[in-house]
Amino acid sequence: MNGTQNGTTENGDGPTWLPADSSFATKAIHSGYKPKDHTFAPVVPAISLSTTFEQDAPSQHRGFDYTRSGNPTRQILEATLASLDNAKYGSVFSSGLAATTNVIAMLNSGDHVICMDDVYGGTGRLFRQMAKTANIVTDFVDLTDVEKFKKALNEKTRLVWIETPTNPTLKVVDIATIASLTHAFSQNIMVAVDNTFLTSFFQRPLEFGADIVVYSLTKFVNGHSDVLMGAVVTSREDIHERLAFLQKSIGAVPSPFDCYLVLRSLRTLHVRMPLHMKNAFSVAKFLSSHPRVSKVLHPGLPSHPQHQLALKQSSGHSGLIGFYIKPGSGCPTKFLQNLKVFSLAESLGGYESLAELPFSMTHASVPAELRAQLGITETLVRLSIGLESMEDLVKDLDQALNAC
Numbered sequence: 001m002n003g004t005q006n007g008t009t010e011n012g013d014g015p016t017w018l019p020a021d022s023s024f025a026t027k028a029i030h031s032g033y034k035p036k037d038h039t040f041a042p043v044v045p046a047i048s049l050s051t052t053f054e055q056d057a058p059s060q061h062r063g064f065d066y067t068r069s070g071n072p073t074r075q076i077l078e079a080t081l082a083s084l085d086n087a088k089y090g091s092v093f094s095s096g097l098a099a100t101t102n103v104i105a106m107l108n109s110g111d112h113v114i115c116m117d118d119v120y121g122g123t124g125r126l127f128r129q130m131a132k133t134a135n136i137v138t139d140f141v142d143l144t145d146v147e148k149f150k151k152a153l154n155e156k157t158r159l160v161w162i163e164t165p166t167n168p169t170l171k172v173v174d175i176a177t178i179a180s181l182t183h184a185f186s187q188n189i190m191v192a193v194d195n196t197f198l199t200s201f202f203q204r205p206l207e208f209g210a211d212i213v214v215y216s217l218t219k220f221v222n223g224h225s226d227v228l229m230g231a232v233v234t235s236r237e238d239i240h241e242r243l244a245f246l247q248k249s250i251g252a253v254p255s256p257f258d259c260y261l262v263l264r265s266l267r268t269l270h271v272r273m274p275l276h277m278k279n280a281f282s283v284a285k286f287l288s289s290h291p292r293v294s295k296v297l298h299p300g301l302p303s304h305p306q307h308q309l310a311l312k313q314s315s316g317h318s319g320l321i322g323f324y325i326k327p328g329s330g331c332p333t334k335f336l337q338n339l340k341v342f343s344l345a346e347s348l349g350g351y352e353s354l355a356e357l358p359f360s361m362t363h364a365s366v367p368a369e370l371r372a373q374l375g376i377t378e379t380l381v382r383l384s385i386g387l388e389s390m391e392d393l394v395k396d397l398d399q400a401l402n403a404c
């Protein structure tokens with residue numbers, strides 16, 4: 001598959017990204033499940049609601065004993081997710097932050113974490129809270145600055161947490177560089193990448209040396225804004241075994257029904273992502289030339305500081321865009337209230353377009369000083385571009401901007 005098929009060079013003027021995985025679509029539709037392995041061979045997997053499973057003799061069961069430790073529907077989803085990252089193992093959790101919590105639970109008191117400074121608000125809050133309650137100290141570092149990163153590594157470091165592109169300023173972190181520096185420093189440090197923004201369709205961090213990939217499936221992977229779920233994928237057996245133990249012990253697992261919904265969404269991930277990308281790139285180009293806009297953040301634009309790196313490590317960008325509105329006459333509040341196709345709402349990655357103000361909404365919990373340093377100002381708007389008609393999205397943004 002090349003750039004044309006993933007929607008990047010539609011007009012012949014889009015950037016050239018890393019080639020996409022040519023077998024992705026087939027894996028999204030077929031991997032993790034063979035109908036004939038199941039009674040009655042249903043082509044669509046069954047939802048196994050039972051919490052318990054009859055045993056043939058004490059402790060002799062047919063693969064499942066209690067649904068917290070393992071569930072047939074969940075297992076199909078976990079196997080499918082792993083295959084899309086070309087990974088060996090997948091584990092799902094009741095939310096993206098539950099997935100992160102389980103990764104943090106692999107650490108011990110006294111361990112040190114290095115976390116990208118610009119991360120999902122809830123991830124930052126979780127690492128800050130952990131510092132207090134579990135004596136796990138987190139340093140928030142700009143991982144686009146390799147020298148700063150090297151200085152932050154120490155004997156107690158056990159986890160490096162990357163998010164790329166970042167939320168909400170869409171900085172791009174060099175996964176291969178951070179992973180190789182980390183592992184050269186110590187083999188005992190896990191490199192985790194939160195891949196929520198791009199999904200395995202556009203970026204597969206394990207191929208760049210990461211140990212684990214974390215997802216909020218709530219966003220693009222489920223894509224229909226109706227399920228809260230998270231996942232961790234890895235090819236390391238030691239990590240998988242520990243996570244399976246924690247998944248069972250902590251018990252933050254999703255319901256079989258939700259697993260079914262996410263599985264159903266996975267079947268069209270490769271159809272949805274190129275359209276998110278195409279719509280978002282068109283909107284980014286439109287905003288770049290709008291007189292009420294001072295700056296647009298999108299890794300596919302040559303003006304983006306890590307544009308070349310983005311092209312090198314991902315095969316496209318999703319529906320996320322940031323932009324700064326020129327101050328004046330009640331904006332950006334007026335702009336946000338005047339939108340008609342876009343909803344003013346938190347979250348991202350659904351088929352519907354959303355707009356929000358990170359400063360007072362998703363990133364209100366980021367300390368004020370850090371927020372200012374990161375560029376999360378009162379004029380920064382975040383858009384999640386959905387799958388509506390691109391012309392209608394552009395028209396809507398135009399009329400709302402002109403109302404400012």
Ligand SMILES: *Cc1c(COP(=O)(O)O)cnc(C)c1O
Binds near residue numbers: 120196215
């Ligand atoms: C939403 C989000 C999370 C948290 O996921 P939940 O499913 O809401 O718990 C983590 N990382 C990123 C990048 C997100 O966008």
